[in-house]
Structures are given as C-alpha cells and as structure tokens.
Amino acid sequence: MNVRCVSISATLSSRGEDGLTDGMERHVESCLQCRREVVEHRELQRALVELKQVTYRAPAEIPFRVMDSIGPWSVPTHAEKRDHRTVVAAAAAVATAAATAAAGTAVLLLRHRQRAA
Amino acid sequence: MERERVESQQPRDLVDRARTGDRDAFGELVRIHQHEVFTLAVRLVRDRDLASDVTQDAFVRAWRAMPQFRGDAKFSTWLHRITVNTAWTHRTKRNRVRLDPLESLPSEPESAAIDPVRAGESASAAPSIEHALKGLSTSVRSVVVLKDIYDWSHAEIADHLDISVTAAKVRLHRGRKELRQILRGWKDGAE
Numbered sequence: 001m002n003v004r005c006v007s008i009s010a011t012l013s014s015r016g017e018d019g020l021t022d023g024m025e026r027h028v029e030s031c032l033q034c035r036r037e038v039v040e041h042r043e044l045q046r047a048l049v050e051l052k053q054v055t056y057r058a059p060a061e062i063p064f065r066v067m068d069s070i071g072p073w074s075v076p077t078h079a080e081k082r083d084h085r086t087v088v089a090a091a092a093a094v095a096t097a098a099a100t101a102a103a104g105t106a107v108l109l110l111r112h113r114q115r116a117a
Numbered sequence: 118m119e120r121e122r123v124e125s126q127q128p129r130d131l132v133d134r135a136r137t138g139d140r141d142a143f144g145e146l147v148r149i150h151q152h153e154v155f156t157l158a159v160r161l162v163r164d165r166d167l168a169s170d171v172t173q174d175a176f177v178r179a180w181r182a183m184p185q186f187r188g189d190a191k192f193s194t195w196l197h198r199i200t201v202n203t204a205w206t207h208r209t210k211r212n213r214v215r216l217d218p219l220e221s222l223p224s225e226p227e228s229a230a231i232d233p234v235r236a237g238e239s240a241s242a243a244p245s246i247e248h249a250l251k252g253l254s255t256s257v258r259s260v261v262v263l264k265d266i267y268d269w270s271h272a273e274i275a276d277h278l279d280i281s282v283t284a285a286k287v288r289l290h291r292g293r294k295e296l297r298q299i300l301r302g303w304k305d306g307a308e
Binding site for chain 2: 009010012013014037040041043044045047048049050051052053054055056057058059062063065066067069070
C-alpha cells in the first residue's frame with residue numbers, strides 16, 4: 001500500500017467516493033488494492049442505508065411504563081395558567097404588604113428607642 | 118391518496134393535542150414511535166435493558182418538554198434528539214457506577230436480543246453490519262449511527278454529543294474504516 005492508496009482509503013472513510021479526485025480515480029482503475037477498498041466502501045454504505053429500514057420491537061411494557069411515569073400531570077390549560085398567575089400575584093401583594101409593615105414597625109421601634117434614650 | 122393525506126395528518130393532530138396536555142394523545146404517540154426510539158437507543162447503548170430505560174426516560178422527557186415543542190422539526194426528529202441526549206446521560210451515569218465500560222460487554226447474537234419488527238424487509242447485509250457496529254467503541258459507533266443511518270449533520274452530532282465538529286469527523290472516519298476492516302475480516306474468514 002503506497003501513499004496514494006493510504007490517501008484514497010482515508011478519503012473514502014471521511015468523504016466517500018465524492019471526495020476522490022480525478023487523479024485518485026485514475027489510480028483506483030489501475031490498483032487492485034484500491035478497487036477493493038472502493039467496493040468495500042460501497043458495500044458498507046449500502047448496508048448502512050439498509051439499516052434505515054430495520055426497526056427493533058420495543059418491549060411490550062414500554063407504553064405502560066411511560067404512562068405510569070408521567071402520572072396524571074397534564075400541561076396547564078390557559079385558564080389554569082391565568083388562575084395560577086392570579087394566585088402568584090396575590091401572594092406577591094401579601095408578601096409586599098407584610099414586608100412594608102415589618103419595615104415600618106422596625107422604623108417606629110428605632111425612633112421610640114432613640115426618644116427613650 | 119386521500120387516505121395517505123389523512124394518515125399523515127394524524128400524528129400532527131396528536132402532537133398538537135399532546136402539547137396541550139392530552140395524555141391519551143401522547144400515549145398514542147408513544148405507541149407509534151416506541152419502536153423507532155427503542156431502535157435508536159439499542160444502536161447507541163448496545164444493551165437491551167438499558168435501551169428500554171433510555172426509551173422510557175426519553176418519552177418522559179418528551180412529555181415534559183411537549184409545551185416547548187414548536188414544530189420547527191418533525192416530531193420524530195425532535196424525539197430522536199431527546200433519545201440521543203437521554204442515552205448519553207444514562208451512559209455517563211452507568212459508567213460512573215460500573216468500572217467496566219459498555220464496550221466490554223459480551224456481544225450476543227442480534228436475534229437473541231431483539232426481534233426486528235420488519236424482519237421481511239431486513240436485507241441480507243443489515244444483520245452483519247449491525248453486528249459489526251457492536252465492534253466499535255460507543256463514542257465512535259454513536260457518530261457512525263447518527264451520520265450514516267440517521268443522516269445527522271456533523272454539526273448536529275457535535276452539538277448533541279458535546280464534541281467538536283472536527284472530533285465528529287475524525288470519529289466518523291475511524292468508524293467507517295474499522296467497519297470496513299471488520300467486514301473484510303469476516304469475508305476473508307468465510308472464503
């Protein structure tokens with residue numbers, strides 16, 4: 001196997017027959033080793049293409065396992081999303097009011113202590 | 118013709134319903150796509166039990182991500198991407214707890230492990246190439262499977278396997294070369 005043969009073998013593996021230059025193709029015609037490489041490359045590509053048509057049967061329990069795993073949860077509907085947003089907004093309002101009240105109380109306490117001092 | 122049109126629209130309708138949280142529609146999608154997802158999983162992880170787990174997990178992930186599925190790609194293509202990511206996650210987890218890598222698992226005859234759904238359609242070269250694929254390392258095999266069987270681009274493969282495009286090309290080159298050598302060895306042995 002000379003340098004050209006190695007180069008052709010590498011080209012077939014990386015870019016396929018389309019990657020072969022005119023010079024390489026001329027060499028293939030006269031080289032038994034490279035002709036064999038090209039034939040084997042074609043056989044391999046044909047076999048890989050055939051695999052696209054082969055499908056393996058999944059175990060029968062797969063659909064049940066999947067449906068058990070996903071549980072009764074479902075994607076919230078638009079109305080549910082709206083309700084959820086309302087609840088979140090109300091909770092945020094209550095939290096803000098509580099924080100404001102706490103801050104106010106703290107300020108009053110501080111002033112009271114300052115006066116007492 | 119009309120029937121073909123109606124049949125091709127059914128999955129689209131199912132996808133739309135599943136996106137809005139319809140479990141029954143999603144269940145139907147699972148029944149339709151389970152074999153192709155399992156097939157991809159088997160080719161990636163080379164282990165029937167692990168492939169079952171990957172298939173289940175991929176569908177669970179798909180269900181959770183259904184609201185984000187915009188329909189830019191085909192549903193099956195989207196499902197394949199999820200399957201590849203899931204297989205990769207499972208493989209990483211498994212390698213973390215097992216000292217022996219998947220490559221060292223003994224190969225068993227395909228027929229004993231999994232039954233082709235369309236045995237009649239399987240051409241003579243397919244079983245031998247499937248068997249030859251088992252001889253490749255997981256990292257190399259994944260690239261060959263995704264490129265030569267599922268027609269992914271180098272960029273897609275690199276993105277999903279978290280490798281560079283150059284690494285994807287190198288692995289493809291190595292994988293095809295090794296496959297040719299494996300097949301040549303079998304052929305020479307038979308002669």
